[in-house]
Amino acid sequence: MQNKWKVIAERFGQMLITLWIIATILFFIFRLMPGNPLVAYIDPTFTEEQQQALMQQFGLDKPLHVQYFVFLKNLVQGELGDSFFFRDSVTNVIAKVLPNTLYLMIFALIIAYTIGILGGILLAWHRGEKIETLGIILTLFTRAAPQFWVGMILLAVFSFQFNIFPSGGASAAGQVFNSEFDKLTSISFYYHLFLPALTLSIYLLGLPLLLMRSNMLDIMNEAYVDMAKMRGLGKFRVMFKYAARNAFLPVVTAMAVGVGYAMGGNVIIETVFSWPGLGRLLVKAVSTSDYPLAQGAFILIAAVMVFMNFMADIIYSLLDPRVTLESRR
Amino acid sequence: MALLSVNDLKVFYETKKGVSRAVDGISFNLKEGESIGLVGESGCGKSTTVKGIVRVMDKNAFSPGGEVKFSNKDILKLTEDELNQLRWRDIAMIPQAAMDSLNPVYTVKNQFLEVMLLKGGLSKNEALNKAENLFKLVGLNPQMLNYYSHQFSGGMKQRAVIALALALDPKIIIADEPVTALDVIVQHQILKEIKDLRKRLGLAMIMITHDISVVAQTCDNIAVMYAGKIVEKGSSIQILKNAFHPYTMGLENAFPNLNEPEKELISIEGAPPSLINPPAGCRFAPRCPFAEEICFKEEPDLEELELGHFSACIYHNNLDQLRSKAKEVETWQKINI
Numbered sequence: 001m002q003n004k005w006k007v008i009a010e011r012f013g014q015m016l017i018t019l020w021i022i023a024t025i026l027f028f029i030f031r032l033m034p035g036n037p038l039v040a041y042i043d044p045t046f047t048e049e050q051q052q053a054l055m056q057q058f059g060l061d062k063p064l065h066v067q068y069f070v071f072l073k074n075l076v077q078g079e080l081g082d083s084f085f086f087r088d089s090v091t092n093v094i095a096k097v098l099p100n101t102l103y104l105m106i107f108a109l110i111i112a113y114t115i116g117i118l119g120g121i122l123l124a125w126h127r128g129e130k131i132e133t134l135g136i137i138l139t140l141f142t143r144a145a146p147q148f149w150v151g152m153i154l155l156a157v158f159s160f161q162f163n164i165f166p167s168g169g170a171s172a173a174g175q176v177f178n179s180e181f182d183k184l185t186s187i188s189f190y191y192h193l194f195l196p197a198l199t200l201s202i203y204l205l206g207l208p209l210l211l212m213r214s215n216m217l218d219i220m221n222e223a224y225v226d227m228a229k230m231r232g233l234g235k236f237r238v239m240f241k242y243a244a245r246n247a248f249l250p251v252v253t254a255m256a257v258g259v260g261y262a263m264g265g266n267v268i269i270e271t272v273f274s275w276p277g278l279g280r281l282l283v284k285a286v287s288t289s290d291y292p293l294a295q296g297a298f299i300l301i302a303a304v305m306v307f308m309n310f311m312a313d314i315i316y317s318l319l320d321p322r323v324t325l326e327s328r329r
Numbered sequence: 330m331a332l333l334s335v336n337d338l339k340v341f342y343e344t345k346k347g348v349s350r351a352v353d354g355i356s357f358n359l360k361e362g363e364s365i366g367l368v369g370e371s372g373c374g375k376s377t378t379v380k381g382i383v384r385v386m387d388k389n390a391f392s393p394g395g396e397v398k399f400s401n402k403d404i405l406k407l408t409e410d411e412l413n414q415l416r417w418r419d420i421a422m423i424p425q426a427a428m429d430s431l432n433p434v435y436t437v438k439n440q441f442l443e444v445m446l447l448k449g450g451l452s453k454n455e456a457l458n459k460a461e462n463l464f465k466l467v468g469l470n471p472q473m474l475n476y477y478s479h480q481f482s483g484g485m486k487q488r489a490v491i492a493l494a495l496a497l498d499p500k501i502i503i504a505d506e507p508v509t510a511l512d513v514i515v516q517h518q519i520l521k522e523i524k525d526l527r528k529r530l531g532l533a534m535i536m537i538t539h540d541i542s543v544v545a546q547t548c549d550n551i552a553v554m555y556a557g558k559i560v561e562k563g564s565s566i567q568i569l570k571n572a573f574h575p576y577t578m579g580l581e582n583a584f585p586n587l588n589e590p591e592k593e594l595i596s597i598e599g600a601p602p603s604l605i606n607p608p609a610g611c612r613f614a615p616r617c618p619f620a621e622e623i624c625f626k627e628e629p630d631l632e633e634l635e636l637g638h639f640s641a642c643i644y645h646n647n648l649d650q651l652r653s654k655a656k657e658v659e660t661w662q663k664i665n666i
Contacts, residue, residue: 127388128388222429223424223425223426223428223429223430224429224430224431224432224433226385226424226430227422227424227430227431227490228432229385229416230383230385230416230417230421230422230424231416231417231421231444231448232412232413232414232415232416232417232418232448233413233443233444233447233448234413234447235409237447241432241435242432245432245434246432246433246434249434319434320433320434321433321434321477321479322433322434322477322479
């Protein structure tokens, strides 16, 4: 047990190193981009002196390595610079929209992985029957359908045609939430969340469903499943405790990857549904050449992904006694 | 009266190429406390037979006929719920692959308690006590109940699944190649263990194996299977001393014999036939060194040639001559396959 905590601490250290490498790459990518990072900020009518003063203000007159260490120091302190576009600190700008993205992602992941896992079990159990063929065709369809298209179809049907759900945003016009708690306890918020979360979960659904199904088919050939049947334990116990419990393990890993998909998917879905989240912010940052904001958003997305992988590692070792964190180093 | 009586049992597999007649009408009886060995090569339907008896069959398997009587109930006619009542309480199993026959993500204890609480109606304490005693009985440290199956060695795992098979005091134990995956020393220990337990607990047993020397050690009776049929059955002594069927003679040649340690091992050329379109006549004829023309046309019935000793072969007389010929290497090399 003592050892376990040591390994987790070690893993955590590795995670920090990964993040440092990502931050470094991002730092240089943005510095290597053509043009002056202040292009978007500097008005053409500014005088040479004014431009120099601005460069100084943003620290861009210093040598690159000095800039890099300043950047790292600020990053450790949670300081990501100022957004050119919003004229506010990047941390503030991101903090305002990040919860929305997380809600969207978490709800979509829960829906997709619940339905995906149960659907995969069902399809595997009904191997060779009509329901399996139908289920697979449907799943491949959802997997192949582009998210923006699914989003637009859902909008066209449920919002514009039948007017059941709002067409965009995270709250009704004029509605202001005083806190995240207010938001999460407001029906209107879920009402707005529904379509984007549905779109994202349709996109995410295929991976866990197909993975669960093929794992189940493998596991159902295992001797311990037959032996459980021989023990007369009953259909559902065999199906869940013996087959599904084991088939589920690789899906945990897939879920960490799924977070990556969800983050990527967010950029498109948030744009389609005007969802005030990180993805939409990123699009805005890139389109307005708001380098500090884009850099901050990228770092945050990378941090979420790295963290989810770290969590998946730990969860996996808790779920499968054969896997110890120690031996996977 | 027989405890278990299998009459004309058939288990077929639906495959893409057609129906495979894996078990094609086999019959045998098992009395209380008695043991029978099902012997034959891989793919001759031994495992399918026992799967058919407890009705844990693959999805594409079906049983077009036959009767499996256990204490006056026809198992083939029971509903799934009634079957689950009977499974493990009356008929338990020591599986072929003990390696993977325990759920890897739960402790062994969990799986013992599960079956004892759900099916044995024991309290948790009683179950735990019993599990510990069973572990002692098979020579394992009761502490090991808390382990996961991957923490056991092969021999320990085999002992653990034997203990698990005894969890509900079954009347019949089916042992499907219980020692095949183990090294010879452990094999010997486990076989001895099974034999002792059977005597102490008065268990009836069906032992499946391809190794005729294993049944010689453990079984009262032997049924030799070939290509989905029983070709010879009788008491172990009858069969090991006076084999009637050429296939049995061939099998005996293929395994070392303690009485003739110098003897060269002779294999039977070829492989069992496809069971989708089995050859007309005797199914062993194409590999049989003594096959006559008639063997390829007519299928011989299983006939009782001496009391309790059946054989499905055209040769009823001069079997001593056949047996001595069957011991020669040249005899088995003549067959063209």
